[in-house]
Amino acid sequence: MPSSLRNKLNSGMEEIMKLRLTNIRIIKLVAALLIISIILSCSGESKIEKDEAMIKELFPDEIDGWKPAGDFETYDREGIFTYIDGAGEVYRMYDFREVWVRHYEKEDAPSITVEIFDMGKSEDAYGVFQHASQGGDAGIGQDSEFNGGLLSFWQDRYYVTLLPQKLTEETEPAVLNAGQEISRRIGDTGRLPEIVSYMPEEHRIQSSLKFFHLHTSLNYHYYLASENILNLNENVNAALAVYEPDRAYLVLIAFPSAEEAKVARSSFISAYIPEAREEGFYEIQSDSWTAIERSGRYLVAVFDAGSKQRCLDLINDVKENLMQ
């Protein structure tokens, strides 16, 4: 073979090899991208699917002879209103994500509705449970009650309700058994809001302890004002409890910063007890004292206390707890 031809062939082969290598690189690159995108898309889908599957798994397959009727229903923060009208706002006051609902039926028996609310975090599952809680533990989950025909409990980040169409000798144990089963399926437990640990325990009416973020919640438990005079908001954690013997209300609020706490204190004094000025204590009615004090980023407010000293005692108890 003439050397010129060999050279041409060699150079042609080199070109082909280069082209092949380039193609192989492109193919590898495309394949890698494809794999990455598949992994990414799969991981996205699988997370949603995993969450869905996980929540569905919490529902019992059967409740003492009651069988699931129809598909699961699910409602998110916007859709909740189509399910429970204005009362959906109660959940939206917390970090509510979605609720899953399943109805169970049995021949010649009232139906049972099971709702599992994903509250985003355990603190808010606790908060929404405590919101309307009247006390009386039914022994299910981290706290529960069976009141007015409704079994409710919280555990981990879930708030769970079981509502029989009618409470009968047959539905009552079925609802309790189903609650236990759901609790077992949830398995994990969640932590309580840190702020409730600062509330004094002595003389506290246990069922009165509440955890919340918004002034609408405060008004639900203790009607203070039509407007938000304590500057409560989603970034604020607050606890409220009632104390014997004078049934004084103690409210502890954690703001993100000391400056916000300071502004909120001024707002409160100006709107509610302007007479108190900077001191922050005022007898608004005979033997009914109101007080407010700031400790760093915390505000401590006392309402309906029997005396000024009583206000001071409650405030000092909280401050001691905050320092520990």
Added chain:
Amino acid sequence: MKEPGGTLTRRDFLKGATFATLAATMGLPSESFAQKQESARSSRVVLIRHAEVLGEDGQADPKITEEMIQSAMKELFQTEDAEEAWMYLFGPEDIVGIKSNVWGPLPTPDAVENSIKKGLFSAGVKEENIAIDDRGVLSNEIFKRASAYVNTRPMRTHHWSGVGGCLKNPIMFTPTPWSYHDNSCADLAKLWEIPLLKDKVRLNILVMFTPLFHGVGAHHFNAEYTWRYNGLIVGTDPVAVDSTGLSILNARRREYFGEERPIKPPPHHIVFAETRHKLGVSDPSKIDLVKLGWKEGILI
């Protein structure tokens, strides 16, 4: 007292008579609103009860219900007969929507809806110009063209607004009900400014046959917390009608629980309907309440 429309605080409720109904709901001491204010305006409301309006099955008897409504109308307008009273409010040219309520556990009874229709007929309103609706009011052709409305529903406690009564019933006149939820529905009376509704509600009938006086959880219904009150509250002022219903619920709660147990959340929308929105009268001392019929267990 603050200017109407401003911030109202607990201290205002402790001071003033204007907020007597709500103060009572909040369990505040009765002496705090002993000082009665001069009536700026009064509203006439008729409470009528009948011992046998409900059958053993809990269904309202159509004939007794009709008689109750007719008697209430005569008393409300001080007329010789019911027909004249209906003609006080409605005429043959009217197109009338009856805003009912279909809430499953406690809907407006058929007997009430049908009695209202009969009353409208007696005033000359044509059958083809009457419609009954709740959740479909915005797409209902009669409601869209209505010159007048009758507003009727049962009274019940509510997980978010405290109570659901006549003031809340027009919530379906907005495509965005949640836009009225702020601050536990404090400004529900704004609903009554919706153009389709404004100044057209001529009669309010709050059904107190088996009111719900307490609830647990968002779904909120338990027959245990209803009782056979067998009443209707009839008036042209929805605020006065709801305020009267609320007083009865409060009394029933005291009777049932044996203590003051405030409705939560406090139904402050009833007070704000008067103070902020001037829709009517919420203070019981300014309501001209006429009681007819069965008196046993009347609670007010």
